[in-house]
Amino acid sequence: MIPPLLLNAHPHHKILDMCAAPGSKTTQLIEMLHADMSVPFPEGFVIANDVDNKRCYLLVHQAKRLSSPCIMVVNHDAASIPRLSVDVGGRKEILFYDRILCDVPCSGDGTMRKNIDVWKKWTTLNSLQLHGLQLRIATRGAEQLVEGGRMVYSTCSLNPIEDEAVIASLLEKSEGALELADVSSELPGLKWMPGLTQWKVMTKDGQWFASWDEVPHSRHTQIRPTMFPPKDVNTLQAMHLERCLRILPHHQNTGGFFVAVLVKKSSMPWNKRAPKLQGDSAELRAPAQSSPPGPTGGTAAGPSELERTPVTGMGDAEVIERTENLDDNGNKKDGVCG
Numbered sequence: 001m002i003p004p005l006l007l008n009a010h011p012h013h014k015i016l017d018m019c020a021a022p023g024s025k026t027t028q029l030i031e032m033l034h035a036d037m038s039v040p041f042p043e044g045f046v047i048a049n050d051v052d053n054k055r056c057y058l059l060v061h062q063a064k065r066l067s068s069p070c071i072m073v074v075n076h077d078a079a080s081i082p083r084l085s086v087d088v089g090g091r092k093e094i095l096f097y098d099r100i101l102c103d104v105p106c107s108g109d110g111t112m113r114k115n116i117d118v119w120k121k122w123t124t125l126n127s128l129q130l131h132g133l134q135l136r137i138a139t140r141g142a143e144q145l146v147e148g149g150r151m152v153y154s155t156c157s158l159n160p161i162e163d164e165a166v167i168a169s170l171l172e173k174s175e176g177a178l179e180l181a182d183v184s185s186e187l188p189g190l191k192w193m194p195g196l197t198q199w200k201v202m203t204k205d206g207q208w209f210a211s212w213d214e215v216p217h218s219r220h221t222q223i224r225p226t227m228f229p230p231k232d233v234n235t236l237q238a239m240h241l242e243r244c245l246r247i248l249p250h251h252q253n254t255g256g257f258f259v260a261v262l263v264k265k266s267s268m269p270w271n272k273r274a275p276k277l278q279g280d281s282a283e284l285r286a287p288a289q290s291s292p293p294g295p296t297g298g299t300a301a302g303p304s305e306l307e308r309t310p311v312t313g314m315g316d317a318e319v320i321e322r323t324e325n326l327d328d329n330g331n332k333k334d335g336v337c338g
Helices: 003-009 022-031 053-064 115-122 125-143 164-172 233-239 281-290 302-308 316-329
Strands: 014-017 046-050 071-075 085-088 093-095 098-104 145-155 178-180 245-247 257-264
Touching: 003 022, 003 071, 003 145, 014 022, 022 046, 022 053, 022 098, 046 053, 053 071, 098 125, 098 245, 125 145, 125 164, 145 164, 164 178, 164 233, 164 257
Parallel strands: 014 046, 014 098, 046 071, 098 145
Antiparallel strands: 085 093, 145 257, 178 257, 245 257
């Protein structure tokens, strides 16, 4: 229940819940929108997304209990969730969200106390396989966040490969566009440990690596450079990874949990291209033809909509970078929308 509280959502906020099922956090967010019960239809809304179609029906069932008009459930891969456009004064503008909840799929090792299956099935390989997907989802969330907006990244895992490694990599590629917020005073009474600044990567068969340089070439498909802490000490200090929250089970008789709160200061570096002018349909379509197909295949609106929409984001660099990330991950199915 901690991520929605740290989102600090208000009734006028546009909120995206990227991996929403089964819907307990979404329910909290809807309640926050209706904080003032005298307003039957708040200005804000929650878009609750999940990649699993069956779990989306569970989301609908949960949301129905609250009878709120401010919820929409969508079924999409969060790593390539499309931009939506809204009508503002007769012209279409890209919708950016004030708050984004990024509670990504994880190995779930923090739930060991209640989930017996984790004891039987858990291996260090789980985290190595999920890291790429988690980073892609977090990156897509950061792209859709409005400047000055807040994104919460959370997992029910205590493995730094799924936690600090994803945050450090996201901060590094954002080139200052994102920063970790200091939320130490926002939940008084909550016991938590600061985020790690150093960690090692372990393979399934028990081999440890302290840096990317130590990884043999045969392991390069399984272990990626983004899994390690930044080498440069100044870069590492500037990230303030200690602002992440690690909630340990024995402190408050809970599960293990990780939360990081990110604030967007400016556009992501690959979104800083000059906006296309309306009517430049040929110019708009050209990059799409020259770009390699990637997991963002379904990201933008259809060509007919693009022709009349000034698109300020989703440059070629982003598409290429995502395709490379996908190839690096070795799993071409992940991140591709059905």
